[in-house]
Structures are given as C-alpha cells and as structure tokens.
C-alpha cells in the first residue's frame with residue numbers, strides 16, 4: 027500500500043539550514059527549543075549512535091540506530107556521512123477536530139543526517155531527529171536509490187540504552203491484544219514488552235517510550251538487549267516468513283520517541299504523539315463527531331442476554347427501541363448494537379467463520395431501528411466482530427460499510443476477539459497494521475467513524491485519519507465478568523496506556539455488584555470512581571455501559587449524562603503512578619474534575635486555582651460517603667452542590683478503590699447564595715476520611731470459615747482478581763467443588779503459578795491434606811506441571827511433605843479431576859503452603875495454541 031502523504035514532509039518549516047558536516051567532525055547535536063534537552067548523533071566505528079542529555083545529565087547512553095536490510099549483516103551495516111546535515115525549526119499551532127486540547131502547539135528543532143554504507147551495495151538512509159521541550163523523536167528515511175528498490179527489513183537495530191536502572195511500568199509482549207495488567211519492575215528486569223513503557227527515578231524524572239505514525243510497517247516491541255540489562259532494543263513483529271518489513275524506497279519509517287520530564291503532568295498532557303503525525307488527509311470532515319453512547323452490550327457481558335440468536339437475544343428491534351428511548355431521554359448521542367448480525371452462533375466456541383456483516387438476525391429490523399433512532403435524535407453504532415478472521419472480514423468489509431452507510435449508520439465498533447486467521451499471522455506485524463489501516467480507509471469512504479477493539483496500539487494516527495476515533499488495547503471493564511482487575515489498574519493507566527492515545531474502556535457501570543450467581547464478580551471501584559473515569563480516561567467515543575434500568579433513576583447518572591467526551595484543555599493536577607490521579611478538563615467555560623485512588627483510601631487537597639479567578643462556580647460534587655469502599659456498598663454516593671471559587675481548596679477524601687467527580691458550572695454570584703461553601707464539604711470530608719481508613723482491605727490476609735477445620739482460618743494469598751472464586755469463597759472454605767468448574771468452588775488462575783498459605787490458627791493434629799485440580803482442555807483448563815506441599819508449625823520453617831508432577835493428556839477433551847492427597851498421620855501442623863506451577867501456554871495441538879492456560883484448583887481440604 028503506497029501512502030503518498032507519508033513520503034512528503036509537512037510544510038511548516040520556518041527556518042531551513044544546510045550545515046556542512048565537517049563543522050561537526052562527525053557529530054551533530056540538536057536541542058529542544060528551551061535548550062534543556064540535547065540529542066547527540068555520532069558514528070562509533072561506522073555505527074550510527076545517539077545519546078541524550080537532560081539538564082546536562084546523561085539519560086540515554088550511546089544507543090544504536092539503523093537496520094539490517096536484505097542480506098546485510100551486522101559486520102556490513104557500517105556507514106559514513108553522506109553530504110550535508112540539514113536542520114529545521116518546526117513551529118506551528120493547529121486545531122484538532124476533537125481531543126484533549128482545542129489547540130496544539132508543535133514546536134521542535136530537527137536534524138536530518140544522511141548516511142551511506144561503507145561497502146557495496148552502498149545502501150543509503152537518513153535519520154531525522156526531532157527534539158521537543160518534553161522529549162525527542164527520531165525516524166528513518168530511505169531515499170530513492172539505485173540499489174534499494176523493493177527491499178526487506180530483516181531487523182531494526184534501534185536501541186534505548188538508559189543510563190540508570192529506573193523503575194519501569196510495562197506490559198509483556200505476549201503477542202496478544204494488550205489486555206494484561208501493567209507490571210512494575212526495575213528496568214533491568216524487563217525482557218520483552220509492548221510500548222508504551224513508563225520509567226521514573228522516583229519523583230523528579232519521568233520518561234516514556236513509544237512509537238508514532240505506524241503506517242505500512244511492523245509494530246515495535248522492545249526486548250532487553252543481549253549487550254546489557256539497561257538497554258532495550260527494537261523488536262519488530264515479524265511476518266510468518268521471518269521478514270520484519272517488506273517495503274520499497276522512497277519511504278519514511280514510523281517515529282520512535284521518548285517523553286522526558288521532571289513532572290508527571292508533562293507526560294500526561296503531552297501531545298507529541300499527535301505532533302509526530304501528519305495533518306488530516308480528509309478534505310471534508312463534517313461527518314466526524316465525538317460521541318457518547320450507550321449499548322446493547324453489558325447485558326451480554328453479564329450473561330442476561332446473548333449476542334447470538336435465541337430466546338435471550340439482545341439486539342432485537344424491541345430492545346433497540348427501548349434503549350433508543352432511554353438514550354433520547356438523556357441526550358445520549360448514540361446506541362451501539364452488538365450481536366445484531368447473523369453468525370454469532372459459533373463465536374462463543376472460537377469459530378468466527380460464519381459472521382455475516384450485512385444480514386441481521388430475524389428478530390431485528392435494522393432499517394426500522396435506525397429510522398426510529400433518527401426520529402428520536404439517536405444514532406446507531408454498528409458492530410463488526412471479526413473474531414480475528416481477517417480474510418472473512420476483508421471479503422465483506424466494503425459491502426458491510428456500504429450497507430451501514432445506506433442505512434444512515436455513521437460509526438462502527440470493530441473487534442478481533444479470537445485466534446488470528448490466517449494462523450501464524452502476528453497481530454502486530456505489517457500485515458495487520460495494514461489491515462487496521464484499510465478498515466479505517468474503507469470506513470472513511472463511507473463517512474464512518476471507527477472504534478477498534480483488540481486493535482493495533484494507537485500511534486497518533488487519529489490526527490491524519492480522524493475517523494479513527496478510539497480503540498481498546500486495554501484490559502477494560504469487560505474483564506470484570508471473568509477476572510476483575512484490582513483498583514490499582516485504573517490508577518496505572520493514566521500514566522501508561524493513556525500516553526498512546528484514547529481508549530474505550532467501556533466505563534459507566536452503576537450496578538457494581540451485579541452477579542448474584544457469581545458473587546465474586548464485581549467491578550472493584552466505588553460509583554464515584556466510575557464517574558471520575560469520565561474525566562480521567564479520554565476517549566472521543568465514550569460509553570455509558572450499564573443497563574438503562576441501573577442508571578435511569580440513579581442520582582449519580584446526571585454526571586455521566588452531561589460530561590463531555592472531547593475537551594478544550596486538560597491538566598493532571600496531582601498523581602502518582604499506580605496510586606492516584608486527579609485530572610481537570612475544561613469544555614468551554616465549564617470545568618470537570620476526576621480523582622481516583624487505588625486500594626488505599628486517600629486524602630487529597632486540591633487547590634481550585636485552575637478555575638477562572640473572576641468567576642463564581644456551582645460545584646456539583648459526587649463523592650464517596652460513609653460505609654463505601656470498593657467491596658462494601660460501592661454504589662453508595664453523596665451528591666450535592668456547593669458554591670466555590672478559584673481561591674478554594676477542595677478536600678477529597680477517597681474511600682479504598684474510591685473517587686470523586688465534580689462539575690464546575692460558572693454562575694452569577696447571586697445564584698449561589700443558598701448553597702453551602704467549600705468549607706462545609708471539607709468538614710464532611712474530614713469525618714469521612716477517618717471512616718475510610720477503616721474500609722475493606724484489598725490484597726491482604728482474609729479470614730474465612732473453613733468447613734473441614736470447623737473454624738475460621740486465615741488465607742494468606744492476597745485477595746487477587748486472578749482467583750475467579752476469590753473473596754469469601756477462596757481456596758480455603760473446605761467445600762469440595764463439583765466437576766463443574768463454574769459452580770464457584772473452584773479457583774481459576776490464568777497464565778500464572780499459584781502459591782497459597784493457610785493458617786489454621788493453632789497447631790492441629792492433621793491426618794491428611796488434599797487438593798484437586800481440574801483438566802478440561804476445551805475451556806483451556808490444564809493441570810499444573812507440578813504441585814508441592816509444605817507444612818510448618820511456626821510459619822517460618824517449612825518442611826516439604828510431598829511433590830508431584832502432572833501432565834495434561836494431549837487431545838483429551840474430557841473433564842477430569844486429578845487429586846493430590848498427602849497423608850500425615852496426625853502430625854501437628856499450623857501452616858500449610860501449596861505451590862502449583864502453571865502448565866504454561868496452550869500446546870501446539872490445542873486450537874488456541876500459544877494462549878495462556880488456566881489452572882483450576884479445588885479447595886485445600888484439611889482433615
């Protein structure tokens with residue numbers, strides 16, 4: 027696919043210079059407009075390298091640049107300068123169609139260094155280095171040249187060689203859909219990761235590495251370099267034949283960039299990723315509009331309705347009309363309809379081969395629904411769940427968008443939830459990058475906006491193709507239906523995933539404990555926290571995900587109903603990675619504030635000096651209230667109005683897993699006479715704060731009744747979202763599960779080993795300990811590779827009493843239970859420790875080969 031615009035430089039060059047390279051004696055430097063950030067380019071033994079200084083301190087040590095092309099080897103990838111180094115100053119201000127700011131400044135200094143290979147075939151490429159106040163970026167350019175027409179990139183040698191072992195937040199590159207939790211480790215422990223990765227030295231230096239303008243190229247992951255542990259090397263997702271990129275000259279590559287700042291807010295507020303992308307390619311953009319939407323969606327995720335046809339089918343004409351009425355009554359722009367089309371029957375068992383994107387199920391008249399929506403002022407959002415079956419979708423794509431457009435549908439949510447077809451195609455490789463792009467291009471032809479789930483990670487392309495509104499690439503709300511995330515997931519995302527661009531988390535769950543049949547499933551936040559996410563998680567297509575009946579009469583709903591999804595101004599007021607986040611955003615004259623905390627309760631004092639000093643405001647405050655935390659009464663919320671101004675300081679007392687959301691409406695002073703002031707609210711907060719400190723702990727010891735022991739025992743494995751039956755019915759209730767792993771007495775853990783310790787409270791004469799493991803390969807449930815049991819009298823010295831290795835029988839689809847029993851002949855025991863090693867990724871014979879397997883463990887039964 028050729029992209030002309032990508033071959034042209036933007037035309038906002040203010041200043042242009044030709045610098046004879048002799049001046050630099052093989053070294054070129056370029057610094058940020060404020061002179062604080064400096065990038066040095068050099069050739070070390072004919073190898074191109076760069077290094078980076080911030081306020082005279084080295085942050086990146088010499089790091090390699092360049093490629094291996096065709097049959098080139100490291101030994102032959104040697105270069106020298108080829109003529110003049112060109113430099114330019116970039117200075118422009120532009121207005122995005124929607125975004126976190128209504129105006130964006132693009133100010134940087136840039137160098138372009140031209141290189142030629144020392145030996146035959148004398149390949150030539152250049153390196154473009156651009157330095158902003160908040161970071162630097164570089165990309166490569168292959169000019170037209172006789173010996174490089176069509177070619178293969180077999181490796182991109184780009185490195186990021188950090189000077190210190192910073193603390194890092196990252197997501198492992200598992201080849202998947204970016205739906206893991208972010209991990210925190212020292213940089214030196216990073217092995218293979220997706221970007222963005224966020225780094226800090228503690229509290230005065232913050233950095234993040236990511237890619238921008240990913241077009242017709244492979245996605246970049248990072249691997250620890252073999253040379254040393256602080257050096258990360260670019261790792262391009264390969265084609266099935268091992269090639270990384272198949273391309274031709276002339277060609278620009280995507281940007282690689284590093285954000286660098288002394289404060290976290292500079293990272294969060296940075297718009298560099300957009301500045302590194304070309305301006306909009308569409309001439310006419312009136313059809314592109316941010317949207318807030320509800321959906322026939324959560325009812326399927328909570329198993330009340332089905333995507334597929336049948337008695338519980340969700341996307342029927344009748345359901346759609348009633349959802350439209352709800353949306354219309356609450357000024358919600360649009361209704362997403364999942365499960366509207368034929369072909370979902372086999373999706374649940376991993377087969378997407380019968381999806382038909384132009385045929386509705388018989389109980390849905392889509393044209394009638396769209397017309398009804400139009401009459402009520404509610405747009406319909408279409409849905410294409412490809413299940414990862416790319417050929418099937420590419421065959422139907424044009425017809426499918428044409429069909430939607432003929433009905434008057436202007437936005438589509440896509441999905442790739444399933445194993446990729448063709449098998450062996452990398453989700454992040456050049457082929458898939460081009461696939462996602464061709465979906466956006468085809469949609470644009472039909473004036474359709476895209477929200478892509480299970481997408482390629484965003485790289486700022488919404489500037490160039492603004493109908494690519496948002497996407498997923500995040501462990502979103504849906505996970506609460508099978509493996510709820512901890513509250514700290516939400517306080518990590520603003521500083522990690524968010525840096526790559528908007529995401530559709532599907533926020534707005536009001537009934538947070540929703541599954542009476544599976545009580546361990548819940549959203550681990552308070553309701554005030556859910557509301558705050560509308561301010562903290564930016565997405566210009568943003569969902570109000572819950573069922574109308576759970577929202578309609580909820581006093582918290584007006585916040586979700588009125589909050590904008592695109593902003594004029596954005597500020598991170600306070601924050602700490604993984605701990606908390608306070609953001610304020612402005613739309614016209616109104617300000618909106620969101621504050622969230624992790625599993626710790628927290629007191630934050632927030633000066634309101636971001637408000638206009640000349641103005642009085644009504645603050646509509648939605649706050650955690652007594653008795654609320656992530657676990658108990660999460661839906662309780664206090665809602666009240668106060669009269670405030672820019673001189674006030676708001677005391678936000680947040681419950682564990684809690685939050686606070688505020689809408690600030692400027693008003694005439696006379697209209698606030700009867701409202702209490704900030705002091706009244708702050709007094710309430712002081713009382714709540716003490717109570718919140720007593721709230722339910724998350725991730726610590728829990729006491730549970732153990733039937734077999736006939737007493738309360740302490741379970742020391744942290745309460746973890748990995749245990750599907752966590753909470754009150756953990757591994758230790760002593761009730762043996764039935765063969766049906768879904769009955770709640772089994773604990774599922776995916777892709778991880780399990781260690782659990784039981785404290786029986788006092789020494790007991792134990793005659794046997796048993797554990798059971800389930801094998802059910804159809805549901806990806808494998809028995810552990812190894813199980814080891816230890817006992818202890820004092821909790822310090824443990825004695826191993828048994829160990830056993832297991833093997834899941836290949837191609838065996840039966841549900842089998844493997845029992846692990848240890849006879850102890852009345853030994854005095856107080857602590858019991860169990861270690862179970864996960865079977866690892868699903869083996870080659872399995873239909874979902876390569877995905878992480880589940881381990882299902884029944885109770886630790888002590889007799």
Ligand code: NOJ
Pocket residue numbers: 323364411441443479480498504532
């Ligand atoms: C996964 C998506 O992330 C989710 O939003 C969607 O509802 C399901 N797939 C079904 O397509």
Ligand code: CA
Pocket residue numbers: 205443479480498504
């Ligand atoms: Ca998903």
